[in-house]
Amino acid sequence: MNALDQLRAPVAPAHPAVRTGAGNGHCCSTCPLPGLCDDSSRRGLPDALLESVLEQQHLQAGATLYMAGQRRSSIWVISTGALKSCELDLEGREQVVGFHGPGDVLGLERIEISEHRGFALALEPTSVCRIPVGKLLDRLTTAPELWREVLRIAGSQIARAREVHRVLGQLQTGQRLAWFLLEGTGPRRDACQCSGATVIQLPMPRQDIASYLGMTLETVSRSFGALQREGLVSVQGRTVRLLDPARLAERIVPQAAHA
Amino acid sequence: MNALDQLRAPVAPAHPAVRTGAGNGHCCSTCPLPGLCDDSSRRGLPDALLESVLEQQHLQAGATLYMAGQRRSSIWVISTGALKSCELDLEGREQVVGFHGPGDVLGLERIEISEHRGFALALEPTSVCRIPVGKLLDRLTTAPELWREVLRIAGSQIARAREVHRVLGQLQTGQRLAWFLLEGTGPRRDACQCSGATVIQLPMPRQDIASYLGMTLETVSRSFGALQREGLVSVQGRTVRLLDPARLAERIVPQAAHA
């Protein structure tokens, strides 16, 4: 599945892991940091022209956006596609700490720090807008209102991480998967009308979901199976149809989903 | 134990959960956001005078800094003491998502968002500097260099949260506790010379440690016992002496600490 397919597909428009850039029109119209990449006079230009102005990077599935040890020099705004970001431990084992879709901002966590500790990798063909840190700081000096946006985005990423902490801390595996399906994965999940989305196209393999949720891939598979047996979802590979989002949501309540 | 005792105590100066504000002198000399609370002309004033200028809040143990549902209006910089911040789920159960000590900045995660979802509570007598959001934004406009500091702090909190994600995701309970003892809890843990600290005074009960690390208080207790039986630490209530930090650190390596 590539980004173009997603744009055309009538299903699955809403899950954060696969949401499309702008729906209709260029992703700049929904950019969370408008005016950062260059002056805003060019807004309204044809998409093809915009492409030529932007500092865009295109990644194939499996390509890395940045790697551990690499000197950090940019932040990125995702236009289309999906990425995962990972941390590495001392033994080199990877831990998925985030999935990111169009509109998400990457790299804020290491701004002002010399090099990356983890890495980010495209899960499918992906394009991002690169914003050099120098330009970011310049812009912030001359256009202080951008400030609030960046701070808002950083704050929402912190809040998001706390939510994940809660999920890993007090939900059991089946509940974590239900949460994952409903709440999605990006810092901008608020923009996702979850109840309306009934079909999800997951861009990541089971192993990545397992890592992200702190469980094994077998348990992810079994949990999918359990949810399916109960009629809550219908699973076929990476296509998941939410048959009963309301009852699925009940599952997320900690301790005893008494129903 | 109160903040003053800690300042005097010859032991346990370094653990993030109990580190002292400035060591010697007023906490402003080590403030991560100097010049934010007011103009910087007063730096160098006697401590007593500084106190009168600052918008300081003093909290008794158990007092809340902010509560769920409360309209957000400030960020805070901790001067002395210790706090925990918690998230609440739909059933009102609390999940500890952070412990904070002197120098830590609270409230960035909800900036620009109307109300708090969780709460923060003092674990011991605590004083904080309150910075109204309005003043923060004003300062940032007139003094754009502050910018980098705020962004750096927010970034380090994101990075910190990712580290916690990794710990909850791939370490078992005994390893999580070892990590907690060594790496501490605050976003400024880098300032802590962990290897030098041999005695830790924990300001929080077992239940809070358990919640933070995603385990039960019984398991926390048993894990302390296990570490003690192996001669790695010596535990007496909330006083923990690190007998062998090096071997303790080996424990944190995921999967098999083959030793």
Place this chain on the structure above:
DNA sequence: CGAGCGGTTGAGGGAACTCAAGCAGGGTGG
């Protein structure tokens, strides 16, 4: 065709949870 990858399913064991009892320390009141 076989190899490789991603995913599913099963059997068994172990880590951590639940439930429960017991203990130490601190405060209060008779």
Place this chain on the structure above:
DNA sequence: CCACCCTGCTTGAGTTCCCTCAACCGCTCG
């Protein structure tokens, strides 16, 4: 003063959830 309670912590016994190990399936690709 001691009895009493209450809170925080420890320890034990039994159970459950989830991990580990393994086999198997379907698909793609060489």
